[in-house]
Amino acid sequence: MSETHKEVGTNVSQDSGCTSLSLGRKHEASIHDLTPCVDAPIPPPLLWPRLRVYGRDAFSEFFGTMILILFGDGVVAQVLLSHGQKGDYQSISWGWGLGVMLGVYASGASGAHINPAVTFANCVFRGFPWRKFPIYALSQLLGAMCGAAIVYGNYKSAIDTFEGGAHIRTVPGYSATATAGIFCTYPADFMTKTGQFFSEFLASAILMFMIFALKDDGNLGAGPLTPLALFFVIFGIGACFGWETGYAINLARDFGPRLVSYMLGYGHEVWAAGNYYFWVPMVAPFLGCTFGGWVYDLFLYTGLDSPINTPWMGIKRLFGPFCRKKLALQNLV
Amino acid sequence: MSETHKEVGTNVSQDSGCTSLSLGRKHEASIHDLTPCVDAPIPPPLLWPRLRVYGRDAFSEFFGTMILILFGDGVVAQVLLSHGQKGDYQSISWGWGLGVMLGVYASGASGAHINPAVTFANCVFRGFPWRKFPIYALSQLLGAMCGAAIVYGNYKSAIDTFEGGAHIRTVPGYSATATAGIFCTYPADFMTKTGQFFSEFLASAILMFMIFALKDDGNLGAGPLTPLALFFVIFGIGACFGWETGYAINLARDFGPRLVSYMLGYGHEVWAAGNYYFWVPMVAPFLGCTFGGWVYDLFLYTGLDSPINTPWMGIKRLFGPFCRKKLALQNLV
Amino acid sequence: MSETHKEVGTNVSQDSGCTSLSLGRKHEASIHDLTPCVDAPIPPPLLWPRLRVYGRDAFSEFFGTMILILFGDGVVAQVLLSHGQKGDYQSISWGWGLGVMLGVYASGASGAHINPAVTFANCVFRGFPWRKFPIYALSQLLGAMCGAAIVYGNYKSAIDTFEGGAHIRTVPGYSATATAGIFCTYPADFMTKTGQFFSEFLASAILMFMIFALKDDGNLGAGPLTPLALFFVIFGIGACFGWETGYAINLARDFGPRLVSYMLGYGHEVWAAGNYYFWVPMVAPFLGCTFGGWVYDLFLYTGLDSPINTPWMGIKRLFGPFCRKKLALQNLV
Amino acid sequence: MSETHKEVGTNVSQDSGCTSLSLGRKHEASIHDLTPCVDAPIPPPLLWPRLRVYGRDAFSEFFGTMILILFGDGVVAQVLLSHGQKGDYQSISWGWGLGVMLGVYASGASGAHINPAVTFANCVFRGFPWRKFPIYALSQLLGAMCGAAIVYGNYKSAIDTFEGGAHIRTVPGYSATATAGIFCTYPADFMTKTGQFFSEFLASAILMFMIFALKDDGNLGAGPLTPLALFFVIFGIGACFGWETGYAINLARDFGPRLVSYMLGYGHEVWAAGNYYFWVPMVAPFLGCTFGGWVYDLFLYTGLDSPINTPWMGIKRLFGPFCRKKLALQNLV
Numbered sequence A, B, C, D: 001m002s003e004t005h006k007e008v009g010t011n012v013s014q015d016s017g018c019t020s021l022s023l024g025r026k027h028e029a030s031i032h033d034l035t036p037c038v039d040a041p042i043p044p045p046l047l048w049p050r051l052r053v054y055g056r057d058a059f060s061e062f063f064g065t066m067i068l069i070l071f072g073d074g075v076v077a078q079v080l081l082s083h084g085q086k087g088d089y090q091s092i093s094w095g096w097g098l099g100v101m102l103g104v105y106a107s108g109a110s111g112a113h114i115n116p117a118v119t120f121a122n123c124v125f126r127g128f129p130w131r132k133f134p135i136y137a138l139s140q141l142l143g144a145m146c147g148a149a150i151v152y153g154n155y156k157s158a159i160d161t162f163e164g165g166a167h168i169r170t171v172p173g174y175s176a177t178a179t180a181g182i183f184c185t186y187p188a189d190f191m192t193k194t195g196q197f198f199s200e201f202l203a204s205a206i207l208m209f210m211i212f213a214l215k216d217d218g219n220l221g222a223g224p225l226t227p228l229a230l231f232f233v234i235f236g237i238g239a240c241f242g243w244e245t246g247y248a249i250n251l252a253r254d255f256g257p258r259l260v261s262y263m264l265g266y267g268h269e270v271w272a273a274g275n276y277y278f279w280v281p282m283v284a285p286f287l288g289c290t291f292g293g294w295v296y297d298l299f300l301y302t303g304l305d306s307p308i309n310t311p312w313m314g315i316k317r318l319f320g321p322f323c324r325k326k327l328a329l330q331n332l333v
Helices: A002-010 A019-037 A047-081 A089-106 A116-126 A130-154 A156-163 A193-214 A223-241 A251-266 A269-299 A311-318 A324-329 B002-010 B019-037 B047-081 B089-106 B116-126 B130-163 B193-214 B223-241 B251-266 B269-299 B311-318 B324-329 C002-010 C019-037 C047-081 C089-106 C116-125 C130-163 C193-214 C223-241 C251-266 C269-299 C311-319 C324-329 D002-010 D019-037 D047-081 D089-106 D116-125 D130-154 D156-163 D193-214 D223-241 D251-266 D269-299 D311-318 D324-329
Strands: none
Touching: A047 A089, A047 A130, A047 A156, A047 A251, A047 B193, A047 B223, A047 B269, A089 A223, A089 B089, A089 B193, A089 B223, A089 C089, A116 A130, A116 A193, A116 A251, A116 A269, A130 A156, A130 A251, A130 B193, A193 A223, A193 A269, A193 C047, A193 C089, A193 C130, A223 B223, A223 C047, A223 C089, A223 C223, A251 A269, A269 C047, B047 B089, B047 B130, B047 B251, B047 D193, B047 D223, B047 D269, B089 B223, B089 D089, B089 D193, B089 D223, B116 B130, B116 B193, B116 B251, B116 B269, B130 B251, B130 D193, B193 B223, B193 B269, B223 D223, B251 B269, C047 C089, C047 C130, C047 C251, C089 C223, C089 D089, C116 C130, C116 C193, C116 C251, C116 C269, C130 C251, C193 C223, C193 C269, C193 D047, C193 D089, C193 D130, C223 D047, C223 D089, C223 D223, C251 C269, C269 D047, D047 D089, D047 D130, D047 D156, D047 D251, D089 D223, D116 D130, D116 D193, D116 D251, D116 D269, D130 D156, D130 D251, D193 D223, D193 D269, D251 D269
């Protein structure tokens, strides 16, 4: 049993699609290997570690996104509710930046997407299995909701004081002491719908372009510095493109906490604000990340796991089975 | 002799419980190894290096925690006493963050806990020997007290000027020119006791969850970047959850300097402030760190040194001897 | 085909001058190597990946410089247009610093120059082929122009609001609500022409001196930390020498966006401002980078790829063919 | 010739005391090694590279300290002269921190001391040859003076504007528009002489304690992250202990620029200010660094190159020849 789990532990960053199958086989082997040098019978596989293997991806994305939201929503709460005495806009860039960095460290086992749009772009351009997309997106959403709820619990007294009462909960644009901005993003007043969409699209495209660059060993590649480099990417997007729409660039990060704030009584305005802005950070990140990944692959990526580098730029692949085995045989993936 | 001490030096990050025993044996060996190529008789083992081996863990934790407090209390002193001219709230996040980072670099020999609650969680979840807990906790406490005393000595003139006289020493909530906040944490006014406790509990849980994530090679793992990543963890906790209670998350860091400030004449108020808040940062970190570590191990950790991954989730282990040898034979620990 | 492109991918940081020649030969080889273990005929080399090899350097420098300008111009736009509410001068140092860092990660395939003056100094002191200089400089210029245009598109509404109308576009020194400073640099009022030139020259010299130091393995060398160290270099130049002229230190970074701002209707003042300052950040970086590189090589560099370490300090080399082959035979380059 | 210089280049971080001797011998060897595979006669050793070997340490420390002062004095100039519009106190912490980091990268060839007190402590505790101390200290001093002069040249117009005229140069405490603080440190008003001395002593001790910790492979050790970790050390000292005396902690950094400012016409007050404070940052760093290094070696260091770990704690060694050869034979140094 031990050997088996160890093996799962060390291979975490690879596609573990067939892990459950190989588990059985490897187990028998490990018993025989270990028998001569231990003085007690090997216990049978434990129930929880055995079950946990099936939920590994989900748990990993859940906690990664929860860490992201804990730090991200937490820093906005602290800066807003302390009236800027315990931080300023730069603190917010720090908080979201290190939220992503630490979320990535927490969720390495599942590939550290912590963003449905990143999962989506990985499915399209890096052969990440489509069947995993729903469970990833759901785990990310639930993790974000859980994180937002914890931040609310932690800052409840301060929100009461800020809003002026325990039952007053308001949304930016409707009140001067609004606190809904702690949880999800609300665009600046002067933005048109097109501008909102373009801003989120652009930030998402930059995000995905940089993620692909950082993970591309054919380029410089950030290697073990990737989480740190992602801190700089997110900090940079916050400092350079964060004003107009609040750089959600992530359905889970925005929709999850927005749902929680609606449940907590912030009212219909969480949807209506910014001329029903809420759908923009749900749709734009998918399009932006896909575009950013496409630009990177088209001009800079030479790896064969990208459809851009396959016949007909992968269009054929969309309509046929993806012969992963063939590539694996060539040691190319 | 030389060989012996070298050996101590290179194995510092491991459990050195049996180092003193092996010292004698290895010494004889090293004499014979070196005899042919040196032109002078090897001197006998020196008194102080030989004694120091026994105090290694204690010295290491002492200085690690002292460095933490020197930078941490130092930055609060500088920001407060200069009326914000030489730093702002973000400087304080920097100071505590790099205090932990540099404290960790200074105390690598003992595992760099510099926090009794971290030592406790390591005992519970990582098989760290319980017999070491008292000496670790005591060293950390003394190191923190020593650090606070040095900061006081360095800033005495400035405190006199700030408070209005050499014999005036006041505590936040009792005076507008209070300086006791330099040494230990005092909660914000609006906090209930439950809120105080939850805030410290949450920050401690996040701390331990992230420490386990950063040290987990089955996850991404931060490897040699761990001290730097801890800077971001502490910075993040300070920027995102640091307002309400001052994020002590460490008995040694809070109780030690609080005791020093009491000795220095800040009066009974250091205990009474915040409705006798002082016990919260003593108790909550232990519970929070244990909870955070438990969550990480339950959902994400696959290593066999965690009781979660042993039969009955380690409950059995609590009532029986921990068969470390057996695991060692399997090369699993 | 696959093997061939893989090979291109892994050798990206070397001089790929002869890549296109070896492509053909290697291709035959790879077919034979792979034939036994694949179940389908290898497709012929694809059109786009085959063409892309020729544009690799250009694409790489284009996107690297675009990323630099996206973050750099973006942060200035956000700080200026939000009247300092969403950032301050330190944010600008962050933005340019991480713009260079991330631009370097994006353009590793071509050596990550993203600055014509850096390319120039590499030609002079590191044997970088002169024939590549024009294509590098042009790609960098076009990338910077593209980045500036995107930033303009993203912040158009905010610029309209700030300037007071969709058709008002003004330059610093001619209006209190000028926004041309988003795109390129304008010197402080009190600067003489000599001071402007010296300031740009000095900052460029420090930049090149540090780049050579960071890349010199005979010195400490930053190795994989180079992009991070460059963040500190640019942040430092911004924080220490950035006030007087805005530290362009890069023809592409300054002239490209200046041209874009002229096209966008900022008027003749983009050239006339600061007593026709625009040519200083075009000329000074070349002289400064060359001087900084010369100082480094003269006093600290021991590598043989620098002309300083060849007979007559390379003066002979300027008038004769550079016998690269000879050095290569000695494994010295 | 080539081979010889390459060899010098790759061994730079070691004691190069005997390099000049081995140069001759190695040269003959390299000719014969290379003869068969080159098509031209090897040129004789070049004059300048051959001479440069003797000045390597001096050049390296000179430029390292110059880089430190360029960034350090530069950031103070920018913040002060722009009336805080282009930076604040935190920028100053950044500037000095990255000045040290980049100075260390520039001067790796000589061990990157860039501080006479660090050289001194290395002589006392790490067997660094005493005969090198004078040349190191002098190079550091000259480098600092050169850096300060360049900063003055760069900011001359701005200083004129700030002081109110080209011939007015004043010192803090004597004028409200004093600019002498750009170059060297002046203590806060409320400090007693004892407090000044203790503050510099403490900061120097922390500096040396941390340098020894970061370089100790028997502890965690920062390895290739050392320059980055030093950024945090200096940033931390600036943020936590930088207010009272300006954390000179370096004779070269303070006395060199002070001398330059005296030459530039700041008058006798550069010496008289702070009740003749100028000697404190000359003396205290040596005592503080020695004390900090002694504490680290006494309690935490196990390496045999420290006298603390030799008989009689090295007192004997002070009065007898240090048998380096013996240790070298044992591969212990």
